[in-house]
Amino acid sequence: MKMETILTVKNLSKRFKEKEVLKGLDFTVDAGEILCLLGPNGAGKSTTINILTGVLGHDGGEVLYHGQSIRGRLRAYRQRLGVVPQDIALYEELTAERNLRFFAGLYGLRGRELDRATDEALALAGLEDRRRDVIKTFSGGMKRRLNIACAIAHRPELVIMDEPTVGIDPQSRNHILESIRTLRGQGMTVLYTTHYMEEVEAISSRIIIMDHGQIIAEGTKESLKQAYEDQRRYTLTVEGAEGLQASDLYRVEGIVSAQIGEHAVEITSLRGVANLDRIIALLYEKGVEIQNITSEEASLETVFLKLTGRTLRD
Numbered sequence: 196m197k198m199e200t201i202l203t204v205k206n207l208s209k210r211f212k213e214k215e216v217l218k219g220l221d222f223t224v225d226a227g228e229i230l231c232l233l234g235p236n237g238a239g240k241s242t243t244i245n246i247l248t249g250v251l252g253h254d255g256g257e258v259l260y261h262g263q264s265i266r267g268r269l270r271a272y273r274q275r276l277g278v279v280p281q282d283i284a285l286y287e288e289l290t291a292e293r294n295l296r297f298f299a300g301l302y303g304l305r306g307r308e309l310d311r312a313t314d315e316a317l318a319l320a321g322l323e324d325r326r327r328d329v330i331k332t333f334s335g336g337m338k339r340r341l342n343i344a345c346a347i348a349h350r351p352e353l354v355i356m357d358e359p360t361v362g363i364d365p366q367s368r369n370h371i372l373e374s375i376r377t378l379r380g381q382g383m384t385v386l387y388t389t390h391y392m393e394e395v396e397a398i399s400s401r402i403i404i405m406d407h408g409q410i411i412a413e414g415t416k417e418s419l420k421q422a423y424e425d426q427r428r429y430t431l432t433v434e435g436a437e438g439l440q441a442s443d444l445y446r447v448e449g450i451v452s453a454q455i456g457e458h459a460v461e462i463t464s465l466r467g468v469a470n471l472d473r474i475i476a477l478l479y480e481k482g483v484e485i486q487n488i489t490s491e492e493a494s495l496e497t498v499f500l501k502l503t504g505r506t507l508r509d
């Protein structure tokens with residue numbers, strides 16, 4: 196069954212002065228999914244999120260909410276969103292409860308509805324017993340949890356989060372991941388960005404990989420891995436690789452790509468071809484000393500590396 200589409204992003208482009216930061220993005224956000232935007236630093240994730248939350252304008256293309264352009268309807272559109280910004284936006288001098296009531300109040304909740312929304316959001320954040328404490332006494336992780344609670348108390352249809360777990364303790368991080376799953380279980384749709392591959396593995400139902408302002412792959416974690424499952428990656432720690440060329444390695448059957456660094460040789464090879472002995476023999480012949488070899492099958496990390504040539508945290 197095709198899910199209902201909430202957001203449609205069509206040929207979206209954005210430039211900052213001379214720099215083209217988004218180069219024609221096309222994707223949808225469908226009801227009930229947890230969609231993750233993944234990409235190295237500077238890929239354009241935050242820019243995309245800022246356009247989708249109506250904070251930033253775009254130059255070309257369009258964003259449709261239930262089939263209608265958000266241009267000229269920003270206010271109504273933003274009422275249906277829950278936005279969790281990268282930076283914590285809370286009133287330090289106010290209690291957890293006051294913060295929640297304030298933010299939920301901005302979305303028009305009053306009276307009993309507001310009381311209930313506040314209680315539910317405190318429960319989601321696991322902060323019921325801290326409801327009357329002021330924020331400045333909270334740990335970083337607790338603030339992040341409350342930040343999310345403030346964004347979802349009004350029960351938005353779509354929650355958009357920009358790196359909601361950056362720089363917090365593992366316990367709060369797990370709590371947040373769990374609460375994202377809970378939100379989905381309650382019928383909300385989530386779009387979020389992250390740098391952490393483990394998070395993508397843990398909660399995403401679909402992944403969009405971006406680099407240099409473009410979408411370079413899209414799929415579930417299973418489908419992305421499957422597309423690269425036929426490959427294996429060798430990492431060799433070496434000395435004396437100066438005389439070795441990637442073209443030497445390409446002569447070995449099965450090798451798809453090779454990168455030669457000062458102390459490391461990275462090789463991607465077809466899984467069905469047993470060629471490690473050939474690789475070792477070739478390096479020996481070229482006077483390269485091998486100190487260590489590791490072999491790895493496709494993981495999201497290797498898929499990502501293959502697509503972008505970069506690790507997530509460099």
Ligand SMILES: Nc1ncnc2c1ncn2[C@@H]1O[C@H](COP(=O)(O)OP(=O)(O)OP(=O)(O)O)[C@@H](O)[C@H]1O
Nearest residue numbers: 211212214216234235236237238239240241242243
């Ligand atoms: N206000 C701005 N003015 C000029 N350039 C900008 C501005 N905001 C972002 N950029 C540039 O746009 C590109 C994309 O940035 P963006 O923040 O969207 O990337 P990102 O994928 O979110 O990376 P990060 O994970 O570091 O936040 C970068 O090259 C960045 O330097």
